[in-house]
Amino acid sequence: ESATRDAIEAVPNGRYEDAVEIDGFDEPLLIKAVIEIGDRDLVVDYAGSSPQVGWGINVVYNYTHAYTTYPLKCAISPTIPNNEGSFRPVRVIAPEGCILNAQFPCAVGARHLVGHFLSQAVFGALSKAIPNKVIADGSAGLWNTQLEGVDLRGDRFAYIFFSAGGMGARPTADGLSATAFPSGIRGVPAESIESVSPVRMLRRELIRDSGGAGKYRGGLSQKMVLTVDSGLPAQHSCMYDRTRRAPRGFAGGADGMAGELFLSDGTKLSPKGTYDLQPDQTVTLRLPGGGGHGKPSDRDPEAVREDVRQGRVSAEAAERDYGVVVEWTDK
Numbered sequence: 001e002s003a004t005r006d007a008i009e010a011v012p013n014g015r016y017e018d019a020v021e022i023d024g025f026d027e028p029l030l031i032k033a034v035i036e037i038g039d040r041d042l043v044v045d046y047a048g049s050s051p052q053v054g055w056g057i058n059v060v061y062n063y064t065h066a067y068t069t070y071p072l073k074c075a076i077s078p079t080i081p082n083n084e085g086s087f088r089p090v091r092v093i094a095p096e097g098c099i100l101n102a103q104f105p106c107a108v109g110a111r112h113l114v115g116h117f118l119s120q121a122v123f124g125a126l127s128k129a130i131p132n133k134v135i136a137d138g139s140a141g142l143w144n145t146q147l148e149g150v151d152l153r154g155d156r157f158a159y160i161f162f163s164a165g166g167m168g169a170r171p172t173a174d175g176l177s178a179t180a181f182p183s184g185i186r187g188v189p190a191e192s193i194e195s196v197s198p199v200r201m202l203r204r205e206l207i208r209d210s211g212g213a214g215k216y217r218g219g220l221s222q223k224m225v226l227t228v229d230s231g232l233p234a235q236h237s238c239m240y241d242r243t244r245r246a247p248r249g250f251a252g253g254a255d256g257m258a259g260e261l262f263l264s265d266g267t268k269l270s271p272k273g274t275y276d277l278q279p280d281q282t283v284t285l286r287l288p289g290g291g292g293h294g295k296p297s298d299r300d301p302e303a304v305r306e307d308v309r310q311g312r313v314s315a316e317a318a319e320r321d322y323g324v325v326v327e328w329t330d331k
Helices: 002-009 061-076 118-126 190-196 301-310 315-322
Strands: 014-022 029-037 042-045 090-093 143-150 156-163 199-206 222-228 234-239 260-263 272-277 283-286
Touching: 014 118, 029 118, 042 061, 061 090, 061 118, 143 222, 156 190, 190 199, 222 272, 301 315
Parallel strands: 042 090
Antiparallel strands: 014 029, 029 042, 143 156, 143 234, 199 222, 222 283, 234 272, 260 283
């Protein structure tokens, strides 16, 4: 407890605010955070956040508390062990009935689609106090893909797997690509998916130019092309976010790429909905990319050239976003 209070004392006293807008279900949702930093304690207040909704994306208070204290610890006291004392200096307030303190009997099964974005509101507020200790916005909410139907043997199947887009850039390094934060859940290999279900991953790759430009570049997102080889329709339940609002860059960094999903005939799909994937169709998922950190003009030109050589950034984006011309012999 004493060590945590010492860490809080090193942060300038004050009131720091941020608001993050995410896709929501029928309409956008707002996560509003106010952090009051005292001498040796702090309060995070989510008053003003959207009210709970009639869909299963509501968040219960203990989940809100957990996904608030975690980014606080990452930014303020990352080396201090977790125990009861390390939580005593931190108070988390979320009004009853808001999306972050939903009341029984509302549905909360997909709470991660909102709760995983709390770190962005926390970091956004702290960026005004300790800008060199927080990361830019990233994909945040896991993309949970669930498919169910009948397999090649005629048996019913239901399979769900998790995927992640790009992390936001760090104050001292590029964001990690296709890596989950703040959940820390690992992505599922294509081979594992295909060994236990009739789901086939026809393509999986990092998306060039999906990370926001900056002194440090946002992490790249990933693209997946899926089908089901049972010869029968399969129901695809989508649990995705950041398709309408891109992850923000920090400290002059550019936003990352927003996500999207569409069928092989070009039909755009709802990020939170259910439809039947036909046997002759594929569905493409393009996950969000991380925001950049710092001004793109401050990036080391050699790092830009290396990104182009590695296929992370196109030569066109290198010139447009960084002012770095890469000759064809460097590609």
